[in-house]
Amino acid sequence: MNSYRIQGATGDWEVVIGLEVHAQVTSNAKLFSGSATAFGAEPNSQVSLVDAAMPGMLPVPNRECIRQAVRTGMAINAQINKWSRFDRKNYFYADLPQGYQISQLYHPLVGEGTIEIQLDDKDPESTKTIGIERIHVEQDAGKLMHDQHPTMSYVDLNRSGVALMEIVSRPDMRSPAEAGAYLTKLRTILRYVGSCDGNMDQGSMRADVNVSVRRPGEPFGTRTETKNVNSVRFVMQAIEHEANRQVDVLESGGKIVQETRLFDPDSGSTRSMRSKEDAHDYRYFPDPDLLPLELDDAFLEECRASLPELPDAKRHRYETVLGLSPYNAGVLTADVETARWFEKLLAESAGKQGKGEADVAKQAANWLTSELFGALNKLGRGLEDSPVSPEGAAELLALVGDGTISGSIAKQVLEKMLETGDGAAAIVEREGLKQTSDTGAIEAVVDKVLADNADKVEQYRGGKEALFGFFVGQTMKAMQGKANPQLVNELLKKKLG
């Protein structure tokens, strides 16, 4: 693997990156109140007395949020702390009704874990393990709206109290690409586990990006933290910009200031928000409204038992048990919905063709990654809103499998399926697309093709063997593609001598 380096005027620089990802826990209710958590609701329509921090209101932990965070920890092979505690992070802001955020500083729910990334889908050697330092659960804040009134800001507390997991990586990444791969892989895992929907555009997942630069082999430099970056692309841009900025500062004799920065998606650059000197003293202390969180073995066992097959295991199984190429296995497991679709197709295909799943897996995988993905791409759709269902696709593949239609006819049938929503068998029947294996009929056409192209036959016999494909094409064309390709090949070979 080539090391990513920034070429400065005075030599090469290495970039050191750590990410703190805030992932909204998938749950119907907030971390410490029963309020709903739907995205896009009317401002202040999902706010309980607790979320608004009315006098005398108390937080009560939501078991489902804890369960999801524990399952997430298990999915990254992390240590689950059976004893953890909530702390208050105190600061004043209008979107923070309590005047403190309930978080976990001293005793997080989840300890150290790892995530494996692969930088190149086709290169199994390009994997790298990224350390996870911890996952803790905490409350989200509300949102200020500055565009509602000429001189005042409004506050929307719908997000106030929503459960977040803060997933803190080790400073183990060394390039924007690694950070991108890490974030993508983390998102994949969260979606497999079902603990976060991973919708970065809706703010369900956002990253604080810690970046520093150093001469290769030297100790870590001073880092900056760029807050709330909300897409994989932006994270990569922010790192690239920030690392280059730091190199410029250092090479011109300056010093990096430990500070919080903001990413501007329009310019792709970062700018200073506040420096360490203005940093808050958060006065963390254990929240006296809450008892320590103690998890028993039965609860942990239930969390573990509810975990699905995770992406790395699934990918490995696709390669070893189903015999798929590493590329196909990677593509099909990159998103949980794709894997689910593929596995339905696999089950239906095996059933319809009376074969084992491993026997139809390559056919199904190739068709899905090349034919259906390509067709959906043209329509500007994804698998989630595909007009063709796994059952419908299995019907089509079964027709290819038993020789009723050829692969090239199958492409036409798929197009019709996408157009009309009809089933594959019905389309083949209606359009008369069944493959012909009538030797007599094919032979008659072959004879005509050879007679019509006597000059080319002569060239072929003179050694221009590449013309064989031309004869095949002419024959198939004359038969509207319905001839059994194998028979066409055999007859042509025989006649051309």
Add this chain to the structure above:
Amino acid sequence: MPNNANELTELGIAAIREGVAKGEFTATEVAAAFNAAVAAAQPALNAFIVTTPEKALDAAAKVDADRAAGKALGKMAGVPIGMKDLFATKGVQTTAASRILEGFTPEYESTVSSKLWDAGAGMLGKLNLDQFAMGSSNETSAFGNVISPWRRPGDTAPLAPGGSSGGSSAAVAARLAPAATGTDTGGSIRQPAAFTGISGIKPTYGRCSRWGIVAFASSLDQAGPMARDVRDCAIMLEAMAGFDPKDATSLDLPVPAWEAGLSGDLRGKKVGIPREYRMDGMDPDVAKSWDDGIAWLKDAGAEIVDISLPHTKYALPTYYIIAPAEASSNLARYDGVRYGLRELPDGANLQDMYAATRAAGFGAEVKRRILIGTYVLSAGFYDAYYTQAQKVRTLISHDFKNAFTEVDVILAPTAPTAAFALGEKSDDPLAMYLNDVFSVPASLAGLPAMSVPAGVDRNGLPLGLQVIGKAFDEQGVLNAGLAIEQRAGFSAKPAKWW
């Protein structure tokens, strides 16, 4: 059979409940009598921040109707009570005696007050208190001092009713209410009860839900009853206590039948006398009342045991770190953004609004404690103060645990002196804080503790004795309290001057 208003206001919870149930008088008559007493005393004593005579009458009318319909009556049926203005009451202003919440009318009812209404009690009004329950004399209220109904003989100097539940103690002592709710963070039920010659119990931490009570120090705050005698405390505590899923620190235990379990017979029980509570320069009247208490409990059949609670001297400083630390965070929500006072000077930004609102809204003592709390939690000081205080708190709990392997309850004075005059200590916070010296240790350990009247000092002012029990053993505390009550023969009451 009492038949005029003056006689009705002499009655406590048990007597009212019984009289109403038997039809000797109606709940409406009782409510009217107390409403009248409240109205007559309000200008002089200032025990209430708002009065709600109609609420008392409405609740009484319902009890009378239920009785007429032959329905079962609740534990507190027909008993009008005062509600400390720290409990959120739906539709009735709830201020914690602070300007910052003036005009705040909750849309919700605290768990404890809900339970009391469900048990058939009615509300006479919201009782004055030290601002955010911070104080020992009721001099920090934004709505004026509460004046104790007690006076020194031949002296009209106003005395402190104790704090923070000073409106509660004054109202019960002056016969403006048969009982009142209190809350106790470091002694705020027990000390005012002692100052005014009434009984009050702080149950085990977690017995009463904190939901809907304006928070002072979450790990210490507990609600409890303040009433004329031990039986009334038992009845009312039964109505207030119980598991509440809305409070994560609530005890998930059934509520014992404390009233039915009352017994002043202490044979087979051991009473611990902590030697560290006998301090140099102790008020001789207080020392004598303690000795009286020891003799009474011996007389009730208990064995008296000398015990040691070695970390007692660290309790007060520990308390005055932990309570302000929690308060500094709990009170951050009063920021002018969503409810209560908002001060928005011309051209003010958000920070300016915070500063102006909190400067205008909080009283001096509240500000002092927020500053102390902010300081002890600050980077660089946290370990030296807060962490250390938590360690000492654990040691204090261990002291009690060790003692309770040997004894069933502990007997001590409630406060170092009888009631002092208003203004006497208000300029000296440290002298004021010293008032909590005997009450704070049980608070830090979360233990049940009560004060019962034990006699009067040389000036004829009430003195209280404190019984501290094992966690969850309110019954043991109430029974020892009852044994004292039966022998103390406390019958002093303030001469009516208002």
